Amino acid sequence: MDITTPVGGRFVRQANRFTDRITADGAGGFPAEPGRYRLYVSYACPWAHRTLIVRHLLGLQDVIGVTVVDPIRDERGWRVPGGDPVTGAEFLSELYLATDPSFEGRYTVPCIWDTVTGRLVTNDFPHITTMLETEFTAHHREGAPDLYPVELRPEIDELNALIYDTVNNGVYKAGFAQAQDAYEEAVDALFATLDMLEERLSTRRYLMGGRLTEADVRLYPTLVRFDSVYHGHFKCNLRRLVDYPNLWAYTRDLYSLPAFHETTDFDHIKRHYYMTHPHINPTRIVPKGPILDWTEPHTRDRLD
Numbered sequence: 001m002d003i004t005t006p007v008g009g010r011f012v013r014q015a016n017r018f019t020d021r022i023t024a025d026g027a028g029g030f031p032a033e034p035g036r037y038r039l040y041v042s043y044a045c046p047w048a049h050r051t052l053i054v055r056h057l058l059g060l061q062d063v064i065g066v067t068v069v070d071p072i073r074d075e076r077g078w079r080v081p082g083g084d085p086v087t088g089a090e091f092l093s094e095l096y097l098a099t100d101p102s103f104e105g106r107y108t109v110p111c112i113w114d115t116v117t118g119r120l121v122t123n124d125f126p127h128i129t130t131m132l133e134t135e136f137t138a139h140h141r142e143g144a145p146d147l148y149p150v151e152l153r154p155e156i157d158e159l160n161a162l163i164y165d166t167v168n169n170g171v172y173k174a175g176f177a178q179a180q181d182a183y184e185e186a187v188d189a190l191f192a193t194l195d196m197l198e199e200r201l202s203t204r205r206y207l208m209g210g211r212l213t214e215a216d217v218r219l220y221p222t223l224v225r226f227d228s229v230y231h232g233h234f235k236c237n238l239r240r241l242v243d244y245p246n247l248w249a250y251t252r253d254l255y256s257l258p259a260f261h262e263t264t265d266f267d268h269i270k271r272h273y274y275m276t277h278p279h280i281n282p283t284r285i286v287p288k289g290p291i292l293d294w295t296e297p298h299t300r301d302r303l304d
């Protein structure tokens with residue numbers, strides 16, 4: 001199982017346990033200092049994927065180091081192949097239990113470890129990207145984009161809430177549903193939002209128009225996984241991504257940027273999903289397809 005608590009056959013995601021914030025002024029005890037924090041991710045995990053994209057877009061690679069876990073997870077949780085160079089941990093659970101010995105939830109990525117206090121600061125995934133965007137500005141690369149512009153925040157937040165509920169988490173609600181009606185409800189809501197986004201992206205290059213923002217970073221990890229895992233493994237099969245001309249070209253447009261394609265690992269993605277959820281794929285066989293041409297010209301620049 002994943003982080004599932006079925007309620008009436010519905011998948012309910014666990015609340016995030018560690019919610020401290022790293023801030024530019026260090027007010028809460030966690031100042032944004034280069035080299036101090038370590039980010040733990042899985043290339044398979046869409047929530048972790050977005051943190052890698054933002055770290056890359058903002059040029060924070062030398063400011064925050066990353067440890068990548070093995071894509072296959074068993075009942076012990078995420079494993080660090082060869083051990084973590086920073087903490088020596090072999091399993092992510094060690095970091096959670098070092099922070100709170102009574103922790104009983106699931107050990108999730110993404111999370112951030114503070115090397116000074118020797119504890120996890122946060123596994124609060126919706127806030128990790130905005131924290132990198134707003135609290136680490138002094139360390140952004142020159143010319144880094146403003147992914148969360150103040151004037152667009154209300155619209156970004158509103159769209160993100162819908163995308164989170166029906167798309168990012170929607171595919172999980174479909175895939176982990178344990179009742180027919182729960183599954184159908186999730187799939188219907190998912191494709192209603194995808195249809196809406198297809199329309200929205202017919203006149204706009206990115207979700208907010210001419211500029212790349214946090215909203216694109218949140219949508220991409222689900223779209224890039226869609227045909228390879230969610231369509232089959234999670235039964236989100238009313239349509240494929242490639243059946244949506246605008247969404248498919250939009251995803252290829254983003255994929256053409258190094259921050260997106262260098263953090264997209266289809267081998268980790270496919271092996272993780274098909275081999276880590278034996279309750280929905282008991283043979284753990286990883287399908288060979290689909291074959292997708294991510295380099296097909298996207299022609300989205302015509303919308304600039």
Ligand SMILES: N[C@@H](CCC(=O)N[C@@H](CS)C(=O)NCC(=O)O)C(=O)O
Binds near residue numbers: 003044046109
């Ligand atoms: N922290 C968030 C999102 C992160 C998340 O769900 N991560 C998944 C991978 S995509 C995970 O680490 N799961 C570990 C597990 O279920 O054992 C949550 O608890 O809902």
